[in-house]
Amino acid sequence: MLWLLFFLVTAIHAELCQPDAENAFKVRLSIRTALGDKAYAWDTNEEYLFKAMVAFSMRKVPNREATEISHVLLCNVTQRVSFWFVVIDPSKNHTLPAVEVQSAIRKNRNRINNAFSLNDQTLEFLKIPSTLAPPTDPSVPIWIIIFGVIFCIVIVAITLLILSGIRQRRRKNKEPSGVDDTEDKCENMITIENGIPCDPLDMKGGHINEAFMTEDERLTPL
Amino acid sequence: MEKARPLWANPLQFVFACISYAVGLGNVWRFPYLCQMYGGGSFLVPYIIMLIVEGMPLLYLELAVGQRMRQGSIGAFRTISPYLSGVGVASVMVSFFLSMYYNVINAWAFWYLFHSFQDPLPWSVCPLNGNRTGYDEECEKASSTQYFWYRKTLNISPSIQENGSVQWEPALCLLLAWLVVYLCILRGTESTGKVVYFTASLPYCVLIIYLVRGLTLHGATNGLMYMFTPKMEQLTNPKAWINAATQIFFSLGLGFGSLIAFASYNEPSSNCQKHAIIVSLINSSTSIFASIVTFSIYGFKATFNYENCLRKVSLLLTNTFDLEDGFLTASNLEEVKGYLASAYPSKYSEVFPHIKNCSLESELDTAVQGTGLAFIVYTEAIKNMEVSQLWSVLYFFMLLMLGIGSMLGNTAAILTPLTDSKIISSHLPKEAISGLVCLISCAIGMVFTTEAGNYWFDIFNDYAATLSLLLIVLVETIAVCYVYGLRRFESDLKAMTGRALSWYWKVMWAGVSPLLIVSLFVFYLSDYILAGTLKYQAWEASQGQLVTKDYPAYALAAIGLLVASSTMCIPLVALGIFVLRCLKRGDAAPVA
Numbered sequence: 001m002l003w004l005l006f007f008l009v010t011a012i013h014a015e016l017c018q019p020d021a022e023n024a025f026k027v028r029l030s031i032r033t034a035l036g037d038k039a040y041a042w043d044t045n046e047e048y049l050f051k052a053m054v055a056f057s058m059r060k061v062p063n064r065e066a067t068e069i070s071h072v073l074l075c076n077v078t079q080r081v082s083f084w085f086v087v088i089d090p091s092k093n094h095t096l097p098a099v100e101v102q103s104a105i106r107k108n109r110n111r112i113n114n115a116f117s118l119n120d121q122t123l124e125f126l127k128i129p130s131t132l133a134p135p136t137d138p139s140v141p142i143w144i145i146i147f148g149v150i151f152c153i154v155i156v157a158i159t160l161l162i163l164s165g166i167r168q169r170r171r172k173n174k175e176p177s178g179v180d181d182t183e184d185k186c187e188n189m190i191t192i193e194n195g196i197p198c199d200p201l202d203m204k205g206g207h208i209n210e211a212f213m214t215e216d217e218r219l220t221p222l
Numbered sequence: 223m224e225k226a227r228p229l230w231a232n233p234l235q236f237v238f239a240c241i242s243y244a245v246g247l248g249n250v251w252r253f254p255y256l257c258q259m260y261g262g263g264s265f266l267v268p269y270i271i272m273l274i275v276e277g278m279p280l281l282y283l284e285l286a287v288g289q290r291m292r293q294g295s296i297g298a299f300r301t302i303s304p305y306l307s308g309v310g311v312a313s314v315m316v317s318f319f320l321s322m323y324y325n326v327i328n329a330w331a332f333w334y335l336f337h338s339f340q341d342p343l344p345w346s347v348c349p350l351n352g353n354r355t356g357y358d359e360e361c362e363k364a365s366s367t368q369y370f371w372y373r374k375t376l377n378i379s380p381s382i383q384e385n386g387s388v389q390w391e392p393a394l395c396l397l398l399a400w401l402v403v404y405l406c407i408l409r410g411t412e413s414t415g416k417v418v419y420f421t422a423s424l425p426y427c428v429l430i431i432y433l434v435r436g437l438t439l440h441g442a443t444n445g446l447m448y449m450f451t452p453k454m455e456q457l458t459n460p461k462a463w464i465n466a467a468t469q470i471f472f473s474l475g476l477g478f479g480s481l482i483a484f485a486s487y488n489e490p491s492s493n494c495q496k497h498a499i500i501v502s503l504i505n506s507s508t509s510i511f512a513s514i515v516t517f518s519i520y521g522f523k524a525t526f527n528y529e530n531c532l533r534k535v536s537l538l539l540t541n542t543f544d545l546e547d548g549f550l551t552a553s554n555l556e557e558v559k560g561y562l563a564s565a566y567p568s569k570y571s572e573v574f575p576h577i578k579n580c581s582l583e584s585e586l587d588t589a590v591q592g593t594g595l596a597f598i599v600y601t602e603a604i605k606n607m608e609v610s611q612l613w614s615v616l617y618f619f620m621l622l623m624l625g626i627g628s629m630l631g632n633t634a635a636i637l638t639p640l641t642d643s644k645i646i647s648s649h650l651p652k653e654a655i656s657g658l659v660c661l662i663s664c665a666i667g668m669v670f671t672t673e674a675g676n677y678w679f680d681i682f683n684d685y686a687a688t689l690s691l692l693l694i695v696l697v698e699t700i701a702v703c704y705v706y707g708l709r710r711f712e713s714d715l716k717a718m719t720g721r722a723l724s725w726y727w728k729v730m731w732a733g734v735s736p737l738l739i740v741s742l743f744v745f746y747l748s749d750y751i752l753a754g755t756l757k758y759q760a761w762e763a764s765q766g767q768l769v770t771k772d773y774p775a776y777a778l779a780a781i782g783l784l785v786a787s788s789t790m791c792i793p794l795v796a797l798g799i800f801v802l803r804c805l806k807r808g809d810a811a812p813v814a
Contacts, residue, residue: 028541032548039548078544129355143336147394154401161408162653169651 016095017073017086023095025102026126028082034122042081046116047074050085053115054101057108058087061100066090102128227292228411230487235415237497239484240285242422243631244505246624247327247596248473254449254513254520255591256465261456262449266510268457268466273506276738277470279730280695282498284476287702288485289494290714294638295479298486299698302706304803308795309697310639313479315788316690317635320478322663323682324632325403326670328625329395330597331618333375336395338614345370346605363766367602372761375597379673381760382777386673393671400664403629407637407656411487414630421627426508428620429515435613436518445521448586449513464745467738474505477691477698480631483638490718495727516595523603524585531580542573592683593676596621633659677777680758685781689746690788696739697792703732756781 017024027050032039040046051072058067067087077083086095105112105128113119120130230236257265291298296310337344348361348369356362361369372378379386406417436442456462475481485494529552536550543562550558559577563570590599604613633656640655641647647655670679702711708731712723750756756778759768773781 030547079546080540080544081547082541082544132350132354132356142340143333146336146339147332147398151398151401154398154405158401158405158408161405161413165409165651165653 016088017075017084019076019084021084021086021095023098023101024084024086025098025105025128026082026084028080028124028126029116029118030122030124031081031116031118034118042077047077047083049115050074053108053112054085054087054105057104057112058096058101060108061104064096064100064104098127106131228487229489230411231415233488233492233497235411235418236484236488236492237500238422239414239418239630240481240497240501241504242418242627243480243484244474244501245422245425245508246473246475246628247621248469249505249509250512250516250621250624251593251595252591253469253473253509254516255589255595256469257513258449258517258589260459260462260465261453263452264454264457265462265466268463269470269506272463272466272470273502275730276467276735277474277506278499278502279727279735280471280476280699281474281481281502282495282727283699283702283731284481285485285494285498286711286715287698288482289488289490289492290711290718291482292486292490294486294640294642295482295635296639297642298482299701302701304799305796306697306701306705306792307799308792309694309701310479311795312690312694312788312791313477313482314636314639315791316687316694317478317480317632318663319682319686319784319788321629321632321636322667323670323679323686324625325399325629325663326392326396326667326675326679327593328399328402328622328629329392329671330375330593331621331625332395332398333392334597334601335615335618335622338611338618341611343601343605343610343614344374345601346610360763360766363764365602367598367605368766370601371593371597373763376676377673378676378761380762381771382674382677382758383774384674388668388672389675392675393668396667396671397664400660400667402626403633404656404660406626406630407633408653410637410641410652414634418627418630421623421630424623425620425627428616428623429508429511431616432515432613432620433511433518435607436515436522439518439522439607441525442518442521444525444582445517445519445586446514448521448583449517464742467742469509470506471695471739471742472687472691473509474502475628475631477694478632478687479635479639483634484631486638491720493719493721495719495721519600519603520586523599523606524582524588526603526606527585528580528582531578535577535580538573538576542569677758677760681777681781682784686784686788689743689785692739692743692746693789693792696736696743699731699736699739703736708732 015021019026029042031042048069051069051074054072055067055069058064058071068090071088071090071092072085073088074083074085087101088095105125109120109130113123116123120132230239260268287298291301293301294310295313296307299310300307345367348357348366350356351358358369360373364372375392377386377389405413407414488494532552532555536555539545539559539562540547540550543566545558588599600617601614604610604617607613636659637652637656640659641652650658669675670682702708708728712728716722756773757770758773760771761767762769
């Protein structure tokens with residue numbers, strides 16, 4: 001009698017877990033791709049761990065805290081390594097809806113991955129899309145900071161160059177203008193009589209003729 | 223009292239300025255493409271022949287004209303003959319167009335440079351889509367580097383008609399690029415002379431670093447072998463020779479007036495023949511050097527993509543047939559495929575359309591030039607290297623140095639005639655003139671930062687300078703040889719430098735080079751006419767690839783205007799001067 005029941009149970013289980021069965025999911029592992037030389041072989045112990053992880057994920061769902069490892073069925077394990085699994089409810093009659101299993105696995109994907117030292121690409125749950133990690137967005141984009149720094153440096157350099165250019169030009173303008181001023185002053189002293197400038201009598205062009213004796217030397221010094 | 227003309231502090235500054243101007247982005251992104259298209263190693267044959275026959279003589283001619291006339295392009299040609307000052311004006315116009323759109327490349331280089339300081343590099347990963355279950359659709363269809371270029375950098379619209387608005391990020395980068403150029407040209411040769419030490423030498427440092435890194439990359443030898451295996455049959459292809467001539471011509475930057483401007487700040491006795499030979503040789507060897515670097519990087523990228531493709535096919539087969547993970551390798555892929563096809567024919571025929579034929583040759587065959595090479599292909603290779611941030615920073619820094627070096631030459635071509643002209647320089651100081659030119663170019667350049675900006679950039683890149691330059695250099699050569707007189711010019715040079723002019727230069731200037739330019743000109747014209755309507759490549763976001771479209775009427779009109787505004791200067795100015803002279807003669811006659 002017990003044997004009959006046992007066969008019946010396994011038969012029902014076999015029906016519940018089949019490729020493309022209702023609420024069944026296919027899992028694919030690429031252990032050698034992920035770990036290379038450190039790859040572990042996939043055996044029944046690993047399967048047990050997998051069942052445990054799925055049960056753990058289901059226990060976190062409200063109303064499903066009673067899920068046991070025996071409620072997770074695996075079948076069609078291939079060399080790939082790939083297999084199908086279903087989660088059955090405590091009455092062992094029907095499988096849990098796919099939506100529940102899907103959301104439970106999605107929420108605990110990280111823990112499942114870490115248990116097998118794999119990642120989202122090497123431990124694939126077909127038909128369960130993984131939530132991709134959002135890229136870290138700093139509050140101020142980095143490029144604006146660098147842009148701001150270089151922009152300020154360039155503006156400061158331009159200002160310095162322009163200011164030093166203006167100062168150089170002012171210095172150059174002051175020197176020749178000093179010489180020009182005295183020349184102007186002398187020219188202003190040209191006296192004009194009757195409209196004719198007294199150029200020939202102008203002191204500017206005049207030289208003191210050393211041949212004539214100066215006032216001082218009329219009296220021979222003693 | 224006339225102010226002394228500013229001079230280069232030493233001849234090395236002049237040589238560096240010419241190298242910095244001539245060695246530009248074209249050496250990095252056009253020559254490797256041409257080499258690949260026209261027979262690899264055998265392209266070097268027409269290239270070197272054209273260098274000796276066309277490049278060196280024309281370069282020497284421009285430097286000699288500038289050194290002899292000691293003025294910018296307008297003044298130099300006015301000295302040769304007042305009717306020819308239109309050539310100078312045309313040069314200035316072409317330089318103005320070039321500086322408007324060339325600095326946008328520097329803006330993009332700044333953008334990528336600033337984004338290189340992140341981990342991971344922003345063009346190495348696709349952004350996530352709305353509900354975080356996958357990647358952005360456009361990014362999936364194209365690649366992450368194409369997505370970053372077309373969507374994040376350009377935010378390109380689907381066609382040239384949809385203008386969109388000015389994008390503030392590239393606009394800021396363009397503003398910065400113009401400020402940097404203004405900083406370098408602010409004081410004329412005094413500041414330019416010091417800047418060119420860096421812009422000429424730093425790219426070589428980076429190229430050498432990249433050469434060492436490139437040659438040690440996995441798969442680099444594939445690219446090098448592919449490039450340098452000569453395909454001798456391409457030597458009989460006339461397009462190879464025409465493209466070699468064109469590349470030499472545009473790579474040296476002849477006809478813009480920059481070389482005349484630079485040479486006008488030279489001592490009259492400096493040996494411009496030696497300088498011309500040095501500059502042209504360095505320019506060409508830089509092209510070849512840069513193409514070695516480019517091809518080792520191509521080889522790395524092609525090998526990486528090929529191995530990725532093989533991996534994808536293996537994964538597909540492993541998943542479909544539930545084979546053991548790691549069983550399929552590159553070596554046994556083919557025989558396993560054969561076995562599977564025979565053992566499970568129905569399943570295999572189902573999956574067969576999805577199996578891509580991975581081929582290293584087809585990866586290497588993707589020849590790209592221009593901004594696509596610099597900003598898409600190179601970034602794709604860089605993101606796969608270790609410490610990619612460092613390589614990225616180095617690479618875009620090199621692009622910046624090359625671009626700014628060329629910009630210095632272009633702005634010198636515009637500013638030298640302006641500062642030479644007494645009317646303008648008496649009212650405004652040098653700094654104000656430079657500032658005004660930079661401001662106007664920057665304001666107009668904002669057009670290239672709109673959503674359709676890249677399409678306008680392509681218009682300017684393809685049509686603003688090509689025909690006009692050929693015409694300008696042709697008129698220059700004829701002017702010097704036949705209007706000014708080759709013998710007179712020869713005796714001038716002998717008096718200036720103390721060296722006699724070799725027969726080789728005389729033959730080239732008077733005969734061979736003008737003939738070459740005429741044939742290039744005829745070829746280009748016939749190409750445009752035969753092509754019928756002009757087409758452009760537009761980015762289709764929904765497909766994630768480029769599609770060919772026709773230019774609308776107003777774009778064609780803009781192209782015509784671009785070409786006409788520079789070429790028509792020559793006859794129009796000549797006509798104007800003629801009319802003015804007739805009027806003056808008419809006024810003078812009654813008095814006499």
